[in-house]
Amino acid sequence: MDSNGVVEWTVVESGIGPLMLAATETGLVSVVFHARPEIRDRALDRLRGRLGAEPAEAPGSARLAEPVRQFEAYFAGTLREFSLGLDWSLTAGFNRQVLQELARGVPYGTVAGYGELAERVGQPGAAQAVGAAMGSNPLPVVVPCHRVVESDGGIGGFGGGLETKRQLLALEGVLPEPLF
16 A cells, blocks of 8 residues: 555435545545445445555545535536546556546547547557446546447447436536436
8 A cells, every 4th residue: 555545435416326436645546336335335345455445434524525526516517627636546557548548638528439549549449448448447427438439429338337328428418418
């Protein structure tokens, strides 16, 4: 474990259901969809194993205050770009490279194809590997893997489920709001 000794976490309500946010001294380290108790507990076990620290529930923590505020503003439609310190320690190598390019280069209200992202990181032909990187994204929403779609117009896969991906894309005006 590096200097990030403590991992603090909380669960916030959002337009797509409960989200678990976890942060280290470095920044936001994990965002978990559908954070019901059993999913939350699995995520905490993963954090414990990967970061070697005991995650502490800290809903009022100063470390989590800004992430919570920005998520609330994003789901209220008033924030288009997150400006949070991020802790990338749960991802490495090609996956980290792709996720950092996604965070920098695919703004709110736009989408990119898997193949396009592969080209941007200098790995044309690695569209499937880009899909795997999206699936391993520890910071969804902030690192907007919901904005990565299939080149033929298909919505592509999504760790939070396709309905969640549709809701995020509708929130950002990329897809029409569902009628029901």
